[in-house]
Amino acid sequence: MIPLSYYLIFAAGLFSIGLFGVLARKNAIAILIGIELMLNAVNVNLVAFWRYRTPGMIAGQVFTVIVLAVAAAEVAVGLALFISIYRRRDTIAADQIDLMKW
């Protein structure tokens, strides 16, 4: 059987790639995809921990399903906000949405 640490290293890598995407990309959609990658890393972690630590309890699996559902809701609201901002400004580049600073 593959040891648990492999999954954890994979999840940590996925999380870091997602975080890099959020910090480095300018397009709001790309930022949102980065956040989705981070949430997927969370899901990998949860399922791996569930399988190796507490296979008898469903808490880990329930948590994963809830994370998936919440992520979908978040993206729905996010895209709606992006559309409303695109209609006003014709751009969703995060560095051009800078009406307010300091």
Next chain:
Amino acid sequence: MLLNIEQFLPILPEVLLLILGLLILALQMSLPKPQHRNLGWVTAVGMGLVILFSLPARPGTEPMYVWGGMISYDWLSFTFKMLFIFAAGITALLAMDIEGLGTRGEFYVLMIASTIGMCFMASAADLVMLYLSIETVSIPLYILAGFFIFDNKSTEAGFKYLLFGALSSAIMLFGFTLLYGMAGTTRLPHIVISLLQNATSGLIPAYIGSLTLILVGFGFKISAVPFHFWAPDVYEGAPTPVAGFLSTASKAAGFAVLVRVLLWVFPAEIWAPLLAAISVATMTLGNLVALTQHNIKRMLAYSSIAHAGYALIGVVSFSALGLISVVYYLLAYLITNLAAFGIVSAVGRVTRSDDLTAYYGLSRRSPYLALALLVALLSLAGMPPLAGFVAKVFIFMAAIEAGLIWLAVMGVLNSIVGLYYYLTVLKYVYLYRSDGDTEPLPVSRSFTVAIAVLIAGILLVGTLFSPWFNWASTAAAALFN
């Protein structure tokens, strides 16, 4: 599984809020458009009734875990729930006469949805419940911040709030999974027991790592430095009543989960020094940047960042008095800051500006509003005999009792800095003149009611402090006894 009525007692406020939300939805669809403004009265009165009907469902002195351990039925959560519902009722009144906001039924429904989330947040006793409730609070608030879709600033506020919120909640969630992996359980009261049983020194770095990740999420909720960047932009851009709701109820909810998770799960030796540093940075940065602001909503945003720093002093004290002082501080701050934002929305509705120049000579245009602003800002600054003063005294008392004298000194120094910018606004209001200050500034009835209730609250919390103190100590006893 059979459901009996007693199972619903611990979540009675949430159930009643849900009914109220459905009622608003139904009314919005059945009432003619000109009547929609009255949904604000329905919401505010409904919130009052929810508080009234929830009072018989008070918890006992011993905390109880219900709904499969998801919810802790104790005084701490009950106290916070009452605060959130009160804040939501007042916000409904403040929003009623705002153009494009008060006539929209979905505004009230989203606010109620967010309030339900806050109530669950205050009582969550399980990581799954905690995450779900935090998102139930955040997602409606993203929409509310960007509610004016034809306004550049409001859409930008929603955009920034969503990106910061989604990022910090993903980071926090990664911390949750590490905690679950180490402990093998998602139930907060069991995590620490399970960690103590199989404590090996190899787990300590992972333990500190998960604490750091979780603090990112909570730091975002309470807008503590260095996770505060969103706050000024969102408060400035969001509709003013929404900004008031964000800076009070949402922040108080953040503190409710912060104290619960820190006290239940993590040993104080690990987090106290970290949180003390965050507290000092938060107060200092908030107050210093507030000095340079020209927009009153931005100034209040930085002031609310600073206030999160003061409240953190009480958490760092790690004692029963410390927790009491946090609850008391949040109560006083919630009433006071809602009043300040209420006055800002009443003025902004007429002058169409949140710039400080719009406040020149306000005392001539509306003496009562100016007086209310005087009371609210002096209470924020911590002047006796107002609520903010007593709250600050308790916070500093707790710090000194815990031997953190340097922290109390930092807090007092910061209060002096804070006093300067609050008094500057009052100088504009009372001493400066503007061209239009002969014409009176109309204030609608809903604003009058809301602001009068809040000003009475500031005076009551500041002068008659023993009932509030007893209430706060009952709440604190749920975690500390």
